[in-house]
Amino acid sequence: MPLFLPHFNLQKFNTLAVPAFAAYFVSVKNTEELREALLFARTENLSLLLLGGGSNIVLQDDFPGLVVHIKHQGKEIVHEDDDHVWLQVAAGENWHQLVEYTLANALYGLENLSLIPGSVGAAPIQNIGAYGVEIKELLTELTALDIRSGLSVTFTNQSCQFGYRDSIFKGALKDRYVITAVTFKLNKRPQVRVEYPALRAALAHLTQTEITPELVSAAVIAIRTNKLPDPADTPNVGSFFKNPVISKIQHEELKLRYPGIVAYDAGEGQIKLAAGWLIDRAGWKGKEAAGAAVHKDQALVLTNPHKTSGQAVLELARLIKQSVFDQFGLWLEIEPRVYP
Template identity: 45%
Template sequence: MFSLRKYNTFGIEAAASQFVEISSVEEYVSLRHKGDYSNLPHLFLGGGSNVLLTKNQDALVVKISIPGISIVQEDADFVWVKGGAGVVWDEFVQFTVDRAWSGLENLSLIPGTVGAAPMQNIGAYGVEIKDTFESLEALNLKTLEIEVFDAKACAFGYRESFFKRAGKGQYLISSVTFKLAKKPSVKTSYGAIQEVLAAKGISQPSIREVADAVIEIRQSKLPDPKQIGNSGSFFKNPTVSASEAARLISENSGIPHYPVEGSSDVKFPAGWFIEKAGWKGFRRGDAGVHAKQALVLVNYGEAKGEEILALSEEIKKSILDTFGVVLETEVNIL
């Protein structure tokens, strides 16, 4: 058995039957052709930043460490940048920010890898992957052929994609390409970005200044997984119908809410409900809710995955009973 503790940001102690790390698709294809580990299911891990391990994995865990950042093409207005699936996401973002290419700066400091980013359609501060996504390459695990997916084929939704639904477990994403603007077009209206910039006396921020503001905000609110085990936002922000939103707003004075683009639905911050229900800072043993951000469940040291899962279920029931709102888990439970 192989310990997975250092391969998941929750720091959960769980083991895999077998483990292998690959730096290319060819390595994995070679593995398959040899018939090695054919009696085991294969579980793919990137940065391990969006999983909760609740048990030992009777599987071959494949750690994807495909490297490389390259410019695919560019013109006067845009540059197309490709990242290997194993590249650390924030390293990729900072590579683009350093060159003043606009589009990913609001996604600074999100944990994980490039390959995992489109699976979740990761997003923060008014920006999602789908906004700048061009295409990705993925290995079909049945045919062992590379396929190319554009944005439509990825079927992006809120923290969702084809790879979390119909295509789940059928592909190994090997690289992702983004189309970024050479002429700065920053987004600063969402969250606390504007406040941080104003406090610094910045009225017309550069891409780097926006990225630095996002990093400052995230560091002030979110625990560093190297210090306290966590997987970032554990729950999705709930989206409800206009009529349900009207009820929530009338019953809860000052509740924050945001319109959903292209819809009459309304989105509410899950952390607000969790905090109002009294869970912020809650701790049972080594499983808890972070003291500064109620959306983040944490492992203070030796919590088991099933203990954190049980806590999450208690929170979901509490929010349903108190507010009539259903919370959905963002983290993948394994």
């Protein structure tokens, strides 16, 4: 029987270090405990907040319901052939530790996603991606618990409806399922991906044949460490805004006004702009407002140096969004989910 804790301080369970309280809090280590937690929420008529690493949420106030901390652990090879291994990973596993595990066991594909904070179960919801790789390229299926019925359901890659930092679990099936395990198809032989400009530059001193997955991971870690503050030292949720995707025509118009605008081909006639560049150009890098701050080295990262309320961080985000719109005519979209 899991332990339900009342009036629980969530400050250590969200990487923004917001001192919000949950009406109830419970950690669950397996599917049966999760079912008991969901039953408790239904019986007490409580709203739910499903918590992994707490790295992609903003708590703007106390949460009046039940916070369920997913702690499922375990890894299992469920299938393999001459070239690939299908690895099923429990939702509560730490993401970066999973990447380290795969490299240590000569399983390749996740190395570009090194040092991303959070848990495995949260990764598909956001379709996490970095340095030219997205999780949708490696995920074959996932299992999830229907919050209403308690039944376990399997979703294929296609049924997850992945998009840029998006999935069906952020859209049509939002708050309907709890992801309990994810299966990845990994390579037995190295197939390094170094197309991303910053990564290619970091490894430019090596020939293609000299680049190993381990070196890719080390380069990604070095880049992220230099660009992004450690939440343990400077409370943050990583990238606070999505990179806006616009048409090539819009991009050409902006490029006439701002020749140095940073952009990448997003395929299908679309261009992805660097939100950090837009925020920096709007004059926000290193600035503080409303009790929160923009990181001095990476304008895409909002920080909570005084460990104040989530409302303060959201007010800073609102000011930045308005400023970027006024200058570029583009509305930035917040990447983390806001509760309640």
